[in-house]
Amino acid sequence: MAQLIDGKKISAEIKDELKKQVSELKADGKEITLAVIQVGNDPASSVYVGNKKKACEYIGIKSLAYELPEETTEEKLLSIIEELNNRDDVNGILVQLPLPSHINEDKVIETIDSKKDVDGFNPMSVGALSIGKKGFVSCTPAGIIQLLKRSNIEIEGKECVVVGRSNIVGKPMAMLLLRENGTVTVAHSRTKNLKEVTKRADILVAAVGKPKFITADYVKEGAVVIDVGIHRNENNKLCGDVDFESVEPKASAITPVPGGVGPMTIAMLMYNCVNGCQGE
Ligand code: NDP
Numbered sequence: 001m002a003q004l005i006d007g008k009k010i011s012a013e014i015k016d017e018l019k020k021q022v023s024e025l026k027a028d029g030k031e032i033t034l035a036v037i038q039v040g041n042d043p044a045s046s047v048y049v050g051n052k053k054k055a056c057e058y059i060g061i062k063s064l065a066y067e068l069p070e071e072t073t074e075e076k077l078l079s080i081i082e083e084l085n086n087r088d089d090v091n092g093i094l095v096q097l098p099l100p101s102h103i104n105e106d107k108v109i110e111t112i113d114s115k116k117d118v119d120g121f122n123p124m125s126v127g128a129l130s131i132g133k134k135g136f137v138s139c140t141p142a143g144i145i146q147l148l149k150r151s152n153i154e155i156e157g158k159e160c161v162v163v164g165r166s167n168i169v170g171k172p173m174a175m176l177l178l179r180e181n182g183t184v185t186v187a188h189s190r191t192k193n194l195k196e197v198t199k200r201a202d203i204l205v206a207a208v209g210k211p212k213f214i215t216a217d218y219v220k221e222g223a224v225v226i227d228v229g230i231h232r233n234e235n236n237k238l239c240g241d242v243d244f245e246s247v248e249p250k251a252s253a254i255t256p257v258p259g260g261v262g263p264m265t266i267a268m269l270m271y272n273c274v275n276g277c278q279g280e
Pocket of ligand 1: 140163164165166167168169170187188189190191194207209210228230231241261262265
């Protein structure tokens with residue numbers, strides 16, 4: 001039976017470590033503040049924003065909530081970001097995506113000061129990651145590295161295959177695995193003979209965005225399988241990009257959905273807020 005990589009437990013450990021770190025910073029008179037901006041009231045975004053605020057509360061991070069109406073202009077949003085960029089008391093700025101279609105997301109992301117870019121989406125942060133400099137790292141892939149490390153799974157020298165090349169998951173995931181000295185292959189929708197490629201993996205990361213896409217015949221015996229996907233199946237139950245039932249018996253370790261990668265994203269967002277503040 002595969003080792004179950006418990007994201008719920010590991011994310012709780014990280015949040016508890018951060019809580020301690022924040023209380024020590026508070027004792028030194030330093031407060032950490034995260035500004036969270038939401039434009040419009042998309043229900044899924046409201047749930048994510050609510051969860052982020054709850055995590056801040058638990059850890060002791062002050063959160064500033066900007067709940068802006070759907071019709072907010074791009075100019076207005078950019079001016080709020082500029083103001084937050086200039087505020088010494090604000091450590092992190094997060095703009096919940098997606099934004100309404102009249103606002104240019106790239107422009108918004110580029111306006112966030114790279115020293116406050118806790119989501120790690122700014123081109124400066126992405127560039128820093130690719131040339132091995134310090135900077136904020138996109139939270140989901142950073143969380144996956146923590147899952148592997150804290151489960152004592154070695155990355156160095158391993159064949160790592162990432163299926164998916166999005167800017168927020170696949171690409172930064174590949175860069176991070178490379179930074180950990182993995183031998184990395186990135187597969188995508190134009191990859192030929194995908195099963196042959198994925199079967200080379202000692203560590204297989206599925207960020208395909210298709211429910212139960214990775215079945216047992218994509219997986220080498222004994223591989224570590226990380227499932228980034230989140231979907232609702234026909235019975236409204238959560239499932240991932242990996243067909244857990246068929247893959248689990250073949251894997252040496254695997255993340256469940258829910259309770260695997262999902263909870264790590266917010267934990268790493270909190271990590272970025274706290275450690276960015278310390279000048280990492
Ligand atoms: P995207 O849709 O942006 O990217 C999907 C990637 O998968 C693309 O690079 C695409 O290739 C590739 N792909 C699609 N179909 C195939 C195929 N048949 N064979 C090989 N590759 C394929 O998704 P994201 O990266 O944003 O997210 C991936 C999944 O992770 C989603 O299920 C999402 O909900 C989930 N997610 C979960 C998070 C969490 O906190 N747990 C956070 C973020 C995302 P191409 O580039 O060629 O089109």
